[in-house]
Amino acid sequence: MRIIELKEVMANLEVMNDSEFNALGMATTKFNNERVLAFFSDEKYLEAILDNKNIVALITTKQIYDKKIIPDEYGLIISDDPKLQFYEIHNKLVENEFYWAKFENKIADTAVISDGAYIEDHSIVIGENSVIEAGVVIHSGSIIGDNVIIRSGCKIGTNGFQFLNDGTKVISVKTGGRAVIKDNVEIQHNCCVDRGVLGGDTILSKYVKLDNFIHVAHDDIIGERTFITAGVKLAGRVTIGEDCWIGVNATISNGITIGNNCKITLGAVVTRSVPDNSTVSGNFAIEHSRFIDFIKSIR
CATH class of the missing domain: 3.40.1390 (Udp-n-acetylmuramoylalanyl-d-glutamate--2,6- Diaminopimelate Ligase; Chain: A, domain 1)
Structure with missing residues (x-):
């Protein structure tokens, strides 16, 4: 354009x-x-x-x-x-459909979709052998690959949380991107995955596994084989590498990059990017051994 x-x-x-x-x-x-x-x-x-x-x-x-x-x-x-x-x-x-144009839903014949699931009426792809359980809501702009399992209570392709306060009023920023869930992903119960806002995609790469009650915000990208455990909150535009482990109730702030093969321990609050092969702990999160030394120092 x-x-x-x-x-x-x-x-x-x-x-x-x-x-x-x-x-x-x-x-x-x-x-x-x-x-x-x-x-x-x-x-x-x-x-x-x-x-x-x-x-x-x-x-x-x-x-x-x-x-x-x-x-x-x-x-x-x-x-x-x-x-x-x-x-x-x-x-x-x-x-004006600049980011992507509406299309008829494309749902594989081998997909297993519960009668209790709600699938919006356009712009959704669900691949071969994928399972959508009761109580799941799939919004338009959701692209779901093969062999994906989405457990009950999940919401996929929800609006991103983006607003602009101009000093006199608050403007709602429309969600222009998609939610892309690639092959062999499994999402446990009551998770929420937002679409990207500025036309980019929120992406769950192959073999990503999400535990219960996880929020994946707009424009997040999660690398292959990363496991995210219960209660984790990812703010917008977070990038997580491959083969990572995100511990229970961890929080990762917006715009943060987590490298490959990283471990974020339970309850950590991550406010700075984390390099490859790192383990971080605490609020605010620091390298794990430094965190342990600090805990020992205050006993």
Whole structure:
């Protein structure tokens, strides 16, 4: 889509330079090959924006634009409130099926779906030999692979928790992405898996196992063979690597990255990213041996 085409749904846009984009995101968002429209309202993020080669277009203020610090090749929209404009554009794009188009449900003949489950009427895929138990709700925008088991009480493809407080009112940010559950995943009872918000996907990779009462927020990505035990809360945009163990009632803050082969012990509150092959404990979580030393020191 080109920036100038946005004027068809938002006539008040002030477009200074046209460009083609196919995703929305932020300077710190991880992308593959997308061409991204982002907002830029604080000069301290200039370096991060310029370093992110996926960002090709910006919504910025007249004050920043006049300083000529943005390279000429970027698409540009001028706004008094770039962040608010960004989310208003996003909401319009969701309404116009920019991120994904509706389609008829595709449910494999071998899938076993309880009469007590509720499946919305469009844009759902359920693969071969998957089992959907009674009391499960599958929302549109859910892509479920083969040999998946979803136990009773789970909600899949729910709206992400994303709001914008502009100082006078609170704006609800529409959920534009999907929930993707890959082959051989098992989700125990009463879990909730949100869809991605900005058109990206919440992803549970192959052989992921979720225990009871787990919340997986929008845009989370969970690597293959990772086990997440009961009561864990994952905030938005969390990335967890392969072969990890997340202990009972652990909480992982938004935007955190957990490396491969990591262990998060029970009740840990993780507020910083964790490198590969690490074990962390405590509130706030630190390397496990340091945590044990601290506990010994206060006895």
